[in-house]
Amino acid sequence: MRKLLPLLAACCLAALPAAYAQVLELKETPSLQGAVKAGTLAPVIERMPSDPLLVRPTVPGTPGGTLHLLMASAKDTRMMVVYGYTRLVAYTPDYKLEPDIAQSVDVEDGRIFTFHLRPGHKWSDGQPFTAEDFRYWFEDMASNKKLFTAGLPEQMLVDGKGPKFEVIDPETVRYTWAKPNPLFLRALAGPDPLYIYAPAHYMRKFNAKYTDEKTLDDLVKQYRVRNWSALHTKLFHPYHTDNPDLPVLDPWVLKTKPPADQFVFERNPYFHRVDPVGRQLPYIDRVEMVIADSKIIPAKTGAGESDLQARYLRFDNYTFLKDAEDRVDYKVRLWRTAPGAQLALYPNLNVTDPTWRQLNRDVRFRRALSLAADRHEINQAIYYGLAIEGQNTVLPESPLYDPAYRTAWATYDPKQASRLLDEIGLTKHNSSGIRLLPDGQPLEIVIENAGESTEQSDVLELLRDTWREVGIQLFSKPSQLDIWRRRVYSGATMMSIDKGVDNGLVTADMPPDEFVPTTQAQVQWPMWGQYLETKGKSGEAVDMPDVQELQKLYKAWFSATDDFARADIWRKILKISADDVFSIGLVAGVPQPIVVSNKLHNVPEEGIFNWEPGAFFGYYHMDTFWLTPEDSDQASAETPKG
Amino acid sequence: MFHYIMRRVLIMIPTLIVISAVIFTIIKLPPGDYLSSYIDTLRQSHETVDEQKIAFLRAQFHLDEPAWRQYLYWVSGLIRGDLGYSALYDLPVSQVVGDKLMLTFIVSVATILFTWIVAFPIGVYSATHQYSLTDYGLTFLGFLGLATPNFLLALVLLYFANVHFGISIGGLMDPQYLDKPWTVAKAVSVLKHLWIPVLVIGAAGTAGMIRRLRANLLDELQKQYFVTARAKGLSPFRALVKYPLRMSLNPFIADIGALLPHVISGAAVVSVVLSLPTTGPMLLDALRSQDMYLAGSFLMFMASLTVIGVFLSDLALAWLDPRIRLEGGVTR
Numbered sequence: 001m002r003k004l005l006p007l008l009a010a011c012c013l014a015a016l017p018a019a020y021a022q023v024l025e026l027k028e029t030p031s032l033q034g035a036v037k038a039g040t041l042a043p044v045i046e047r048m049p050s051d052p053l054l055v056r057p058t059v060p061g062t063p064g065g066t067l068h069l070l071m072a073s074a075k076d077t078r079m080m081v082v083y084g085y086t087r088l089v090a091y092t093p094d095y096k097l098e099p100d101i102a103q104s105v106d107v108e109d110g111r112i113f114t115f116h117l118r119p120g121h122k123w124s125d126g127q128p129f130t131a132e133d134f135r136y137w138f139e140d141m142a143s144n145k146k147l148f149t150a151g152l153p154e155q156m157l158v159d160g161k162g163p164k165f166e167v168i169d170p171e172t173v174r175y176t177w178a179k180p181n182p183l184f185l186r187a188l189a190g191p192d193p194l195y196i197y198a199p200a201h202y203m204r205k206f207n208a209k210y211t212d213e214k215t216l217d218d219l220v221k222q223y224r225v226r227n228w229s230a231l232h233t234k235l236f237h238p239y240h241t242d243n244p245d246l247p248v249l250d251p252w253v254l255k256t257k258p259p260a261d262q263f264v265f266e267r268n269p270y271f272h273r274v275d276p277v278g279r280q281l282p283y284i285d286r287v288e289m290v291i292a293d294s295k296i297i298p299a300k301t302g303a304g305e306s307d308l309q310a311r312y313l314r315f316d317n318y319t320f321l322k323d324a325e326d327r328v329d330y331k332v333r334l335w336r337t338a339p340g341a342q343l344a345l346y347p348n349l350n351v352t353d354p355t356w357r358q359l360n361r362d363v364r365f366r367r368a369l370s371l372a373a374d375r376h377e378i379n380q381a382i383y384y385g386l387a388i389e390g391q392n393t394v395l396p397e398s399p400l401y402d403p404a405y406r407t408a409w410a411t412y413d414p415k416q417a418s419r420l421l422d423e424i425g426l427t428k429h430n431s432s433g434i435r436l437l438p439d440g441q442p443l444e445i446v447i448e449n450a451g452e453s454t455e456q457s458d459v460l461e462l463l464r465d466t467w468r469e470v471g472i473q474l475f476s477k478p479s480q481l482d483i484w485r486r487r488v489y490s491g492a493t494m495m496s497i498d499k500g501v502d503n504g505l506v507t508a509d510m511p512p513d514e515f516v517p518t519t520q521a522q523v524q525w526p527m528w529g530q531y532l533e534t535k536g537k538s539g540e541a542v543d544m545p546d547v548q549e550l551q552k553l554y555k556a557w558f559s560a561t562d563d564f565a566r567a568d569i570w571r572k573i574l575k576i577s578a579d580d581v582f583s584i585g586l587v588a589g590v591p592q593p594i595v596v597s598n599k600l601h602n603v604p605e606e607g608i609f610n611w612e613p614g615a616f617f618g619y620y621h622m623d624t625f626w627l628t629p630e631d632s633d634q635a636s637a638e639t640p641k642g
Numbered sequence: 643m644f645h646y647i648m649r650r651v652l653i654m655i656p657t658l659i660v661i662s663a664v665i666f667t668i669i670k671l672p673p674g675d676y677l678s679s680y681i682d683t684l685r686q687s688h689e690t691v692d693e694q695k696i697a698f699l700r701a702q703f704h705l706d707e708p709a710w711r712q713y714l715y716w717v718s719g720l721i722r723g724d725l726g727y728s729a730l731y732d733l734p735v736s737q738v739v740g741d742k743l744m745l746t747f748i749v750s751v752a753t754i755l756f757t758w759i760v761a762f763p764i765g766v767y768s769a770t771h772q773y774s775l776t777d778y779g780l781t782f783l784g785f786l787g788l789a790t791p792n793f794l795l796a797l798v799l800l801y802f803a804n805v806h807f808g809i810s811i812g813g814l815m816d817p818q819y820l821d822k823p824w825t826v827a828k829a830v831s832v833l834k835h836l837w838i839p840v841l842v843i844g845a846a847g848t849a850g851m852i853r854r855l856r857a858n859l860l861d862e863l864q865k866q867y868f869v870t871a872r873a874k875g876l877s878p879f880r881a882l883v884k885y886p887l888r889m890s891l892n893p894f895i896a897d898i899g900a901l902l903p904h905v906i907s908g909a910a911v912v913s914v915v916l917s918l919p920t921t922g923p924m925l926l927d928a929l930r931s932q933d934m935y936l937a938g939s940f941l942m943f944m945a946s947l948t949v950i951g952v953f954l955s956d957l958a959l960a961w962l963d964p965r966i967r968l969e970g971g972v973t974r
Contacts, residue, residue: 068817073927074731149697192689224727224734226702233698234732242732259731259738261813261919262820290817293917300811303804327805450686480930481686482679483672502688521685611688 024054024278029063031285032269041269042126044280049118051103052274058602060275061283061626067600069287070306072294074258078192078240079311080265080287084250085618088115088188088196093607093619095507097189101129101249101272103171110180111158117171122270123247127201134173136200138165140209141236146229155187155194182558183511191615195238199247206232251282251623263289273623282623304328307597308625310335310609310616315383316455318593329598334386334591338610340514341392341500341585342383343459345369345447349547349582350527350540352491355437359424360494361544366581367409368420372470374412378462379587382455391578392500392585397608399507400570408578410585417470426471435471444473448493450485451478456497459586488523489530496523500585503612508567515577516554517542524582546580599628650956654949661945662720665938666713669929675705676729676932683931703729703934716938725943726935730928735939739921743906745814746920748832749839749913750905756844757851764848765855770882772860780852788849793915796842800916809834812917839916843909854893862886895958902951903944 026044028036035041071079090100099105101121106114121129142148142156152162156175163175175184175196187194204210206219208228216228225231235243241254248254249272252265265287273281292300297312302324313321321332347360347369359365375389388396390406421435426443428436435443445467449456460476467474476497479487487493501514513519517528520539528547530539542548550573557569577583592609602625608614617625677699684691699705704712719726725735764784768777803809810816814835819828862868863886871881910922917923921940928937960966 148694149701150693153692153694190690194690230698230702233695256821259733259741260821262817288817290813290820292812293914293923296812296915296917299800299804303811305810305817482674482682485682485685486673486678519685 024052024274024276026052026274026280027278029267029269029280029285031064031267047122047126047270048274048280049121049272051118051120052272052280053100053118054276055273055281055621055624056276057621057624057626058604060277060279061601061624062629063279063283063626064285064629065283065599065627066286066288067284067625067627068305068307069289070297070300070309070312071263071289071291072297072312074242074260074263074291075240076291076311077242077254077258077263077289079616080252080254080289081239081241081250082191082615083617083622084252084282085191085615085622086250086271087190087193089185090189091613091615091619095505095613097185105185107185110182111177112174113176113181113184114168114172114174117173118272119171121249121272123199123201123249124253124268124270125199125202125247126270127199127247129197129199129249130170131167131173132170133197133200135165135167136203137196137198140200140207141198141203141232144209144229146208147232153187153194155183156181156196182509186510191612191618192239198236198238202245202247203232203236206235252284252287261291263291265289271623275624283626284623301595302328304330304597306595307600307627308603308617309595310592313593313595314453314455315590315593318591321593321595330595331598333594333596333603333605335594335607335609336589337592338395338505338608338614339500339502339588340394340504341583341588342387342590343456343497343586344392344500345584345586346496346498346524347582347584348488348491348493348495348523349525349544350491351494353494355439355441356494359437362424363580364420364424366584368417368424368470369467369472370409370581370584371411371413371417371420372467372472373410373463373584373586374466375410375586376412377466378459381462382458383587383590386589386591387587388589389587390585391581392583392588393504393574393578394506395504395589398505400567400574402571402574405574405578406585406588409581412466414466414469421470421472429471433468433471434473442473443471444475445495446475446477446493447495447497448477448479448484448487449497450481452481460497463586485521485523489520489526491527493523498523500583500588503610504588505608505610505613506570508563508570512554512557512570512573515573516550517547518554546576547582550576597627601626601628647957650953654953657949658942658946661949662717662938662942663713665941665945666709666716666934669932669934669937670709670712672932674932676703676934677705679931680729699729702727712934716935720939720942725939728928728933728936730931730933730936735936738924738936739940739943742919742921742924745918746906746922749814749836749843749918749920752836752840753843753847753909754901754905756840757847760844761848761851761855765852766859766882766887768852769856769859769863772856781856784849784852786849787845790845792842792846792909792912795845796838796912796915799838799842803838807834809838814839814918814920839909839912839918842912842916855890858890858893859886862889892959892963895962896955898955898958899948899952902954903947906944906947 026048028044032041036043041047087100088102089097089105091097101118103116103118105116117130123129142152156162158177158179158181161178163177163181166174166176168174188196206216206228208216220226220228220231223231223234225234235246237243238246238248241248242258244254244257248268251268251271251273253268254263255266256263267282267285271281275281290305294312297309298314298317298320300306301309301313302321318332318334325332347366349357349360351357351360370391379385379387379389388406390410391408393405394401425438426435430436430442437443447460457476457478460474464474484493484496488496503510503514506512517525517532519533520526520530522529525547527540528542531541533539542551553569553573557566560566560569594603594609596603604620607620609616613619677696681691681696704715716726725739727733728735728738731738764780768780771777800811804811815828815831819831822828865886868881868886871885872878906921910926913920913922914926925937925940928940
C-alpha cells in the first residue's frame, strides 16, 4: 500500500502536513470583505475546507489586482484551467505526484484507488463537493449511453473493462480494477485532465433521470439544442470552460458568457489552497483575457498589453520583444522547452510509393540523411547557437538521458553519408549532380509540413544546401494542418517536418508511447499507428522487425512491476530509436520567450514551458503569482467607469 | 411596374437555391469535415482527443449521413429561419454572427463614407481640370493607394499608431471597453481605433472610385447639352452639378447591389491583420475549420443580401433615370 501523503519537498513550493495547516489563522481576502460584511458571502473560515492545501510561495504575496492575458480564440479559455492547474492529484515542479483537490489517495497493487476528499470542500458556488459528485459522474453520466455514447474514457479501461465504483462515505470514493491501471493517476493530473466528478447539484437539472420532461423540453428549446443529452454535454465543459454557470474547483472562475472578445475570470472564493500566512489563494483577484489574432499577439505583447505571455510567442519574436523592454514595463525571460526536438524530419515508413517505401525503410538511407544535415549551422544561423544539436530523443534533464542517444548519427559527415548512399546502390548521378533512383528518376525528396511557421522553411532552406552536397535534392512543401495530416495518413507524403517528441523530460514511470507506434498521428508510421488505434480494423500491421521489437518492449512496460524494470525497458527503446533513426532530429531545447510584467511576482526566472509535463505555468503554481498592489488596484477600480 | 417587381422576386427563389447548392458543395469539397480538422488540431497540441465528445458531435451534426441529407437538413433549417449550430463556437450561428454584425457595419459604413468623401471632390476636380498638374498629382496618390498591399499598410499604420499615439494594437477599442455596454467613452475609443481600418480599406476603394467618376464625367462634359448649357450662360458650377454629375452617378447607384453584402462582410484580409472583431475573420476561421453551418449560413446570408441589393439598385436606377426601361428583359 502506497500513500501519497503531502511531502515536504526540497523545492520552494512544498505542501506541509495537514496538521500544520489547521493551526493557521485564515485571513479574509480584502476584495471579498465587502461581500462578507454585507452577508452575501460566508467568511473565509466557512468557505475553505477544514484541511486546506498549504502552498509555500517563493515570496508571500499581496492579494488583489487584475492580470491581463492575450489569447487567440475563445477556445483558449481552457488555458486558465491549464494554468490554474487544480487536479485531484497534481505534479510538483520536480514531477512528483501529490494530492491536490483530494486530501490523500491510497493505491493498492496499482489497481485499487481510494480518494479521500477534504472535509468541507466546496464548489465555486458554495455547494459542498462530496462523493455524490463522483457518483453522479460515474453512474449518471459515464454509464449513460445517451451521454457517453462511446462508453467510459480510455484511461479508465484496463483490457476494455471499467472499474468497480464504490462510495465508502461522503468523503471517500474507491475505484477497483481487476488489473493495474498505471495511467489512471497520470490522466487525473494531466494538463487536460480526466474529470471523474461533476457538480451533481447543478448538472442534475439537465438530466432526464432527475428532471421532468417538460422542464427539460423548455430548457432544450431555450438553448436551441436537439435534446437533453446535447444540453447536458454542452453545459459540462470543465476543461473547455465556456459556461459561467458551471460550478468549478479552479482558482479562477469564468464570468463571461461566450461569444466575446474579452473573457473575465474572477477568483474562486471557495478555493482550497492557502499560503503560510493564512491568506486564501489565488492572490490575483481577476484575470482579463483579450482575444486577438495569434499573429498580432507578439506585437500586442510588445506594446505592453499582456502581463504574462508565452503562448503564441515564438523564439524568433525574441529580439523584437527584448527591444521593447525599454519602452514597456516588462522583462523577457527565456524558459527551456521540453520537446525532444524543436524540429525533426519524419521519413514516412508507410508511404505508398514502393520505391520510396523501400528507401525510407532502409536504415542506411535514414542514417545518411541524418549525417548530411549540418545541425551546427542550423543552430548558429537560426537559433543564435542557443539550441542543443542532435537527434529527437530525451533531454539531458531526464533521468533516462544518455548523450549517445542524442549524438547517434547526428554529427555532420557528408563523406560517410555519401558512402552509405553508394552502399544502397544510389551510385548514378544526373548532369546536375543529383543521384538517380533505380528507376532513373532523380533523388528528389519532398518534405511536407503544416505550413504554420516560417521557421520550418528556413531550416529546410539550410538543409537543402548540405543535402545537395551528397547528391540529394530537397523540396519543401508547406501545406495546411489538416491537408498535410490527411496526406500523411493516406501515405501520400514521403517525408514530413514537424516537432519532435512532445515530452523529452520523461521518467521511467511515464509510458513510452511517443517512441512506439500507438496512434495515427505519428507521422513516421501513420498506418501502423492507425492499425493499433483501431485494433486492426484499418491501417497496416507492423512488418519491420525493429519496430516489432519496440512494440514488444512497449507491452512489457505495462506489465512491468517496478521502476527499475520500466527504466530498463525505456533504455532499450531509446537505444533502438537512436540507432534506427526513425525520426531525424535536428535541434532541441530552443528557448521559449516568456514576457513577465515587472508588476508580476513569483514567476520563476527559469523554468520549463511545456504542455505535459508542465501544464505551461501550471506546475509553478500560478495561484501564488501576485501583482504589485497600488497600480493594479487603481487600474481595476478605474475600468468600470466611462 | 408591379409585374416587373413580381417577376424579379420570383426569380430570386431559384437563384438562391442554386447558390445554396454551390455553397454547400464548395464547403464540402476539401477532404474531411469539421471533426477531422478538430481532431488534427487537438493532436498537434498533444491534447487528449475525447472520443465521447467526438461521437457526440458526429451525431449532432449528422456527419455520418450522406451529403444530400446533410444539405437538406441545412436548407430546411434555413427556410424556417434557423441558421444552424456552429461547431466551432458551440453556439447557434445567429448568436455568433449577431454580435459581430454591428461592428462590421460601423467599419463598413465609415469606410464607404470615407471613400465617397475623398473620391467625389477629387474625381470631379480631376475631370474638370483634366491633364493639369493637380490631376496628375491626385491620380498618382490614388494609384498609390490602389497599389499598396492593404495588409502592409495596415501593419505600418498599426506600429506608428501604437508607438506615437499609444493606441492599443489591433481591435476596434481599448481592451477595457470590450463586451461592455455602449457609452461615450467607448464610442471615443472606437473612433480612435476606427481610422486605421477605414484608411486602409478605403485607400484601395478610393482610387477606383476616383478613376470611374473622372472617366464618366469626362464623357458627359464633352456632350452637346453641357456645351449648350455653358453657352447660354449657366455658371460652370451649376452647369456641372445639375446635369453631367447627375448622369455620371448611375454606376454608383448600380453599385448599391454590391455594397449591401460588402457592408456586413467587411474586408477579411485587413480585418485579420488588424484583428478586428468583424465578420471577415470569423468567416475565414469557419471556412478553415470546415464549420459547415457557420460558413454556409453566413455566405447564404450574404448571397441573399446581394440578390436583394441588386434588385433594389435596379429599382433605384429606374426611378432616377427615366431613360432606363424595365421591360427590356421580357422582349429579349
